[in-house]
Amino acid sequence: MVIIRLSRGGSKNRPYYNVVVADSRKRRDGRFIERVGFYNPMARDGAEALKLNLERITYWQGHGAQLSETMSRIVKLNTKGPEGLAAMKKKDLQKSEAKKAKKSAEKAAVIAAAEAEAAPAAEAAPAAEAAPAAEAAPAAEAAPAAEAAPAAEADK
Numbered sequence: 001m002v003i004i005r006l007s008r009g010g011s012k013n014r015p016y017y018n019v020v021v022a023d024s025r026k027r028r029d030g031r032f033i034e035r036v037g038f039y040n041p042m043a044r045d046g047a048e049a050l051k052l053n054l055e056r057i058t059y060w061q062g063h064g065a066q067l068s069e070t071m072s073r074i075v076k077l078n079t080k081g082p083e084g085l086a087a088m089k090k091k092d093l094q095k096s097e098a099k100k101a102k103k104s105a106e107k108a109a110v111i112a113a114a115e116a117e118a119a120p121a122a123e124a125a126p127a128a129e130a131a132p133a134a135e136a137a138p139a140a141e142a143a144p145a146a147e148a149a150p151a152a153e154a155d156k
Contacts, residue, residue, distance in 0.1 A: 004060060005068040016040050019052060021060050039074060050085055052078050
């Protein structure tokens with residue numbers, strides 16, 4: 001089966017995608033049939049971020065090629081023009097910020113739970129330390145008296 005999908009290029013943390021027509025059995029960045037455009041999600045303002053040869057894409061779709069989920073979204077936004085692409089970037093940014101906020105909230109909840117567990121343990125710890133000390137004190141008082149008693153018997 002032939003599929004139209006993104007093939008990743010670029011360097012670490014700086015992705016650049018070629019829009020390619022490829023056999024679905026081939027690797028993502030592997031051999032392809034034809035390059036029909038590109039998508040640069042890191043493009044600066046004023047630079048071209050997306051270029052698609054819609055004529056070739058419709059040709060391949062007419063011959064049975066399927067669009068990947070991401071490519072169908074990108075093609076739909078491309079028909080809306082530059083505003084569609086800007087809306088997509090804005091939506092992706094909001095989604096990533098929401099994900100970061102959720103992760104930080106979960107982290108704060110874990111820290112609060114750990115502090116809540118530590119607080120009752122800290123309150124119980126001084127009481128536990130005081131109890132062994134109280135038990136040791138009567139034993140210490142009894143020990144000198146017991147030592148004194150044998151010494152008194154030895155004097156007799």
